[in-house]
Amino acid sequence: VTRCAYVNGRYVPHADAAVHIEDRGYQFADGVYEVIALRRGRLLDEEAHMARLDRSLAELEIAPAMSHAALGLVMRELVRRNRLGDGNLYLQMTRGVAPRDHGFPAGVETSLVLTARRAKPQPQALVEQGVAVVTMPDIRWGRCDIKSIALLPNVLGKQAARAAGAYEAWLVDRDGHVTEGTSSNAWIVTAAGRLVTRKTGNDILAGVTRRSLIALLGEQGLALEERPFTVAEAKAAREALLTSTTSAVLAVTRIDGAKVGGGRPGKLFGALRRIYLDYADGAGASG
Numbered sequence: 212v213t214r215c216a217y218v219n220g221r222y223v224p225h226a227d228a229a230v231h232i233e234d235r236g237y238q239f240a241d242g243v244y245e246v247i248a249l250r251r252g253r254l255l256d257e258e259a260h261m262a263r264l265d266r267s268l269a270e271l272e273i274a275p276a277m278s279h280a281a282l283g284l285v286m287r288e289l290v291r292r293n294r295l296g297d298g299n300l301y302l303q304m305t306r307g308v309a310p311r312d313h314g315f316p317a318g319v320e321t322s323l324v325l326t327a328r329r330a331k332p333q334p335q336a337l338v339e340q341g342v343a344v345v346t347m348p349d350i351r352w353g354r355c356d357i358k359s360i361a362l363l364p365n366v367l368g369k370q371a372a373r374a375a376g377a378y379e380a381w382l383v384d385r386d387g388h389v390t391e392g393t394s395s396n397a398w399i400v401t402a403a404g405r406l407v408t409r410k411t412g413n414d415i416l417a418g419v420t421r422r423s424l425i426a427l428l429g430e431q432g433l434a435l436e437e438r439p440f441t442v443a444e445a446k447a448a449r450e451a452l453l454t455s456t457t458s459a460v461l462a463v464t465r466i467d468g469a470k471v472g473g474g475r476p477g478k479l480f481g482a483l484r485r486i487y488l489d490y491a492d493g494a495g496a497s498g
């Protein structure tokens with residue numbers, strides 16, 4: 212099948228899909244996005260992604276391009292046209308096309324682009340050995356709760372991680388606390404076996420994977436502390452983890468080259484990954 216994208220009302224061959232040069236997404240990164248996992252062709256945590264999308268749009272005063280119901284149909288049609296099973300669906304909404312001027316334009320329509328792609332199976336080595344992270348200063352803006360397409364600090368952080376042979380960069384605020392990864396949320400397990408992750412606020416993205424995992428923890432009666440932790444605390448932790456739509460749950464076994472939890476994925480990680488994947492393959496995915 213020819214890979215297909217959705218651009219402002221049309222399904223088009225992916226190779227030919229384009230937006231106008233004066234789209235404010237291109238000119239100003241004036242837009243928001245979502246990434247939704249596809250599990251056997253079904254959308255994982257669709258409602259939570261739609262709720263976060265609405266919130267991002269509202270915070271930026273961008274009008275939704277269409278209703279949830281219509282968007283649900285378009286997303287499903289795109290999945291169908293691409294014959295996708297396991298994969299990821301990417302959605303961008305921008306403030307639209309207008310002559311370049313920083314202030315909001317009047318009377319423009321929100322641009323909507325949807326793309327989807329197959330996901331390669333997650334390499335077993337990542338799951339079995341865990342991943343390395345490097346830490347670096349969080350140089351992002353004050354509204355990281357908005358899932359904005361302005362991702363330059365995240366891009367630079369991820370590239371620095373790759374250059375260092377690491378999977379992810381953990382971003383550190385001025386007080387020495389980890390905020391989150393460049394495209395994932397950060398967690399540790401204390402010596403007492405308690406899971407810790409930063410609470411949501413303007414300084415991190417409220418991850419949908421984070422949210423679902425917290426709900427599952429509740430069902431399992433597992434304790435959670437929502438508070439900041441320092442790099443030193445993370446290095447000394449019993450376990451460390453990261454969560455995201457595209458990585459699910461992975462163990463972090465090295466931080467800046469230092470082994471965490473003896474350098475092997477821990478027991479709680481194993482349990483949480485299993486619980487999460489059971490959920491993702493079952494109840495979490497819709498139609």
Ligand code: PMP
Pocket residue numbers: 246365391392393394395396415416417418419420421454455456457
């Ligand atoms: N933080 C940032 C900065 C991200 O880009 C992502 C990935 N979208 C996450 C956290 C994880 O969010 P989610 O679980 O919704 O993918």
